[in-house]
Amino acid sequence: MYVFWTVWICPDTVARVDTDQRSDVVRNRARLLSAARRMFAEFGPDVPFDRIAADAGLSRTTLHRHFANRDELAAVLFQENVADIEAAAARASASPDGLSDLFHFTLQLQLGVPGFARILSRSDVGGFSSLAERVAAAFSACLPGAERSGLLHPGVGVEDILIAFPMADAAVIEDRIAGRPDRSDRLHGLLHRALFATAEPERCCEPGGRGD
Ligand SMILES: [Zn+2]
Numbered sequence: 001m002y003v004f005w006t007v008w009i010c011p012d013t014v015a016r017v018d019t020d021q022r023s024d025v026v027r028n029r030a031r032l033l034s035a036a037r038r039m040f041a042e043f044g045p046d047v048p049f050d051r052i053a054a055d056a057g058l059s060r061t062t063l064h065r066h067f068a069n070r071d072e073l074a075a076v077l078f079q080e081n082v083a084d085i086e087a088a089a090a091r092a093s094a095s096p097d098g099l100s101d102l103f104h105f106t107l108q109l110q111l112g113v114p115g116f117a118r119i120l121s122r123s124d125v126g127g128f129s130s131l132a133e134r135v136a137a138a139f140s141a142c143l144p145g146a147e148r149s150g151l152l153h154p155g156v157g158v159e160d161i162l163i164a165f166p167m168a169d170a171a172v173i174e175d176r177i178a179g180r181p182d183r184s185d186r187l188h189g190l191l192h193r194a195l196f197a198t199a200e201p202e203r204c205c206e207p208g209g210r211g212d
Contacts, residue, residue, distance in 0.1 A: 029066050031056045033080075036073050037113065044176065045074065045115040071119060075128070078120055081109050082131045089138035096149035099142040100196045103161055104188060106135070110165055111184045114172040117165070136162060156195050164191045 035056035039047045049070045053063040067073040088105045092098030110117065120128040139158045146152050168187050175183055192200040 028056075028058055028062055031058065032063055032066055032073070033077065037077055040074065040077070040113045040116060044173075045070075045113075045119040049073075074116060074119055077113070078116060078128070078131060082134050084109065085135055086138050089141050093142045093145060096145060097151060097198065097201070099139065099146035099151055099161075100192065100198060100201065102139060102142050103164070103195065104192070104201060107165065107168060107188060107191070111168060111172055111187070114169055114176065117169060151196055151198060153195065153197050161195055164195065167191070 032052065036052045039052045039055050043051070047070075049063065050060055052070075052073070053060045056063070067076070085102070085106050089098075089102050092102045092105075095101065117128075121132075136158060139161055143158055168184075168191060171187055172182075172184060175181075189200055
């Protein structure tokens with residue numbers, strides 16, 4: 001039967017069907033990723049895999065065709081975050097306040113999906129440790145400018161900045177578990193004062209990077 005079909009369908013039709021299928025695949029993947037971002041943000045890292053498919057308006061089978069499991073999906077989102085952090089670092093490295101801008105950008109991105117890094121780091125899914133190294137490198141790139149402008153408190157380095165992220169993550173998760181209102185603005189202020197000698201940027205908590 002297959003042989004007959006290949007005779008009947010002209011090459012143009014095959015090419016068009018192929019392109020349609022490919023763009024469907026691309027569109028579905030984008031829908032799944034943005035649904036995952038919303039669901040992780042709303043329900044945390046343990047959101048059921050099915051729920052992500054439902055939010056995207058796609059079947060569980062389609063979700064599984066794209067991602068083997070929740071951790072793999074989270075790893076792809078984290079890779080996107082890291083790429084955004086690197087792009088922000090490239091923009092920030094020339095500015096005297098670049099390192100603090102990058103810090104707030106990253107903090108905002110991270111607190112949008114609390115607990116995210118934790119699920120990835122526990123099993124090194126998707127090469128988490130190499131992604132973490134890329135984040136450290138992005139911050140290091142902004143360090144010379146920060147040192148020249150006296151942006152950091154004496155003795156504060158990239159290592160200290162990187163410690164702030166899991167601290168903030170834990171605080172937000174605790175608040176969520178306890179059902180307390182969001183205090184991420186206080187967290188931004190507290191951590192900024194601990195690290196930087198400057199006043200906190202006024203509009204630092206604009207939603208940064210991705211989102212819908
Ligand atoms: Zn901020």
